[in-house]
Amino acid sequence: MKAELAMIEPSERQRVLLALVVHEYVRTASPVGSHYLVERYNLDMSSATVRNELAALTEMGYLRQPHTSAGRVPTEEGYRYFVGRLLQETVLPDTMRRTITHQFYQMGNDVEQWMRLAASVLAHQSRAASLVTAPHAEKPRLKHLELINTRGRQVLMVMVMVGGEVRQRLMTLSEPASQEQLSAAAERITRQFLDKSVDAIRASRGSQPNLDSDVLGWLIEELERAESNISGEVYLDGLANVLAEPEFSSSEDARRALRMLEERSMLQDLLARTVLATGNVGGVQVLIGGEGTWNDLRQSSMVLSRYGVPGLATGTLGVLGPMRMSYGKTISVMRFLSSLLSDLVAETLVDEN
Amino acid sequence: MKAELAMIEPSERQRVLLALVVHEYVRTASPVGSHYLVERYNLDMSSATVRNELAALTEMGYLRQPHTSAGRVPTEEGYRYFVGRLLQETVLPDTMRRTITHQFYQMGNDVEQWMRLAASVLAHQSRAASLVTAPHAEKPRLKHLELINTRGRQVLMVMVMVGGEVRQRLMTLSEPASQEQLSAAAERITRQFLDKSVDAIRASRGSQPNLDSDVLGWLIEELERAESNISGEVYLDGLANVLAEPEFSSSEDARRALRMLEERSMLQDLLARTVLATGNVGGVQVLIGGEGTWNDLRQSSMVLSRYGVPGLATGTLGVLGPMRMSYGKTISVMRFLSSLLSDLVAETLVDEN
């Protein structure tokens, strides 16, 4: 967040007007004028009064004019104030909650499908680009190891983590082994390191038989990888939506925003410094205009939330759209999805052995 | 492919000019005129002669003018003729081949990484959007089954397919079972149905013990799913590239093209009707302007190729860009990647047990 000089607190009437300007601008994408506001909302004051108040709000930094003699447009600060103080939570209609819940339960227990569905719902409801990361443990712990002979000295290693993540990797043994030997080794190692993190495994690596030593090496390598990944697999949807917005219809900005989602390193950085930095699950965060940190998001806003069971497996929900985005709708959909996914994760993945 | 009335065959000189026009238009994105061509390529004829030939090519349907008194632009047919008859294969420089190959071998045996790398290389080299699908068997056969107790009656089923695909699914047993029982059942089933396709399994499903019956049910369900999927997982890259092209900078068209890649059903349809329809691996197919079938690709072209080992596991490489795309470069990169990936698949995934 950028260093802010304390902003002046608007009066009650100014707050109402600010909310109206934001609402109207989000709807129409064109600057809103005093006369228009009075007309459209049957305000109990004249356009001149509104004009005075808008001028004050402009002075305070919540609004700006694209040029002298145009209507007003919210500034970043304007959106921030709106989201932080003015936005009253709208609750998702009950029928919609039910429909969505139903869809999730129809998918069975397939995490991949949940992710796709979540991304799709987010993208549709917010009419923007969405982003969902699969549940992922910060400190992965081994739940089950399996070794499968494929050919000669090549072996497929399948690791299941506590929390349900599965990773696989094809590797080459230093000397051949039968499937029986492999299975025995896998069972041995599973028993020894059940529920252990990579540190524990690394520590107790001593003088194992040749085969076990090979396997442990890969296991550690793979767990390290899983641990260095800040998030689970990434699912995107609705990328085409952002191109429909007038502010992105041409211009460099759409490209930058898209690149942000495409490029894993940027995304990891973004997530690490926002949702993951704060521990809380279920809360919704809003980044407006890149918050001075992400240049590629200068024209955009992101709504982010974390779901899951902290300590076991958590994931992220995100929506990327123009700054002029329907925050109310987006936030309420995301809040709902976040709690729904948290429930699903808890129900199916929690380890109670 | 659309029904074509036989096109008139251009003369040798016309062919040269057509190639030059295509080349020049791809480079500059603006209509090319007779005078300019003579100047730039030191042609041994006057602009008037060129004008006559261009008029002839226009008459034949290979070129068109955006308006009277503008230069010429290739038509779809023009591109088609160019790609089919005029494009001489450029071979990728040796250093680049080596660099790319090196990168792939550095990834080890991780299919997921290969896919990402392939998508990234394709996107960068062609400066367009790329698409890679993971190796996938048309007729999946079981290689190994594993059952892992998670909690109560919940069981994680991990299936490894011949060819290396891995699928997992969380399911609920009709009555509880210990890990020992699960492992035994998994081994029993693996032994019985090793290398069998879903049909064989469905056929010999008889009076198994309760547990086995449950498991077989899911196994069949999951194999059916794998079989109904026409392709493996889809990896996209360079989506932001297409927005950089002038023809996509604004307008509906970029959105349509993006949607095509995003929407799995469209993509499956596209792949099913093109690369997968023809059996050959390694050949490169070019779709120009949607070929009358895909409306969303009206402004775009796709270059497609299939890689892998037919009958075992194959995947698809694709590039989506504006019709005014550098076909030569794209095709040569794709040809190289296709054979490289085929080698990798053959080396690591072929089953010789």
Place this chain on the structure above:
DNA sequence: AATTAGCACTCTCCTTGCGAGAGTGCTAAC
């Protein structure tokens, strides 16, 4: 002291007109 009517002013946007430039097609000469 706050509100409002009235008005001059500013700026965008759209249209119109016009000249420069690029490129063509045609004709007549080579």
Place this chain on the structure above:
DNA sequence: GTTAGCACTCTCGCAAGGAGAGTGCTAATT
């Protein structure tokens, strides 16, 4: 068959002008 020359067409950029929207300010009103 090729080319020089020329009239013609169309886009593009620029300037000028008018309509429209919206502002800020001042003076009158409540």
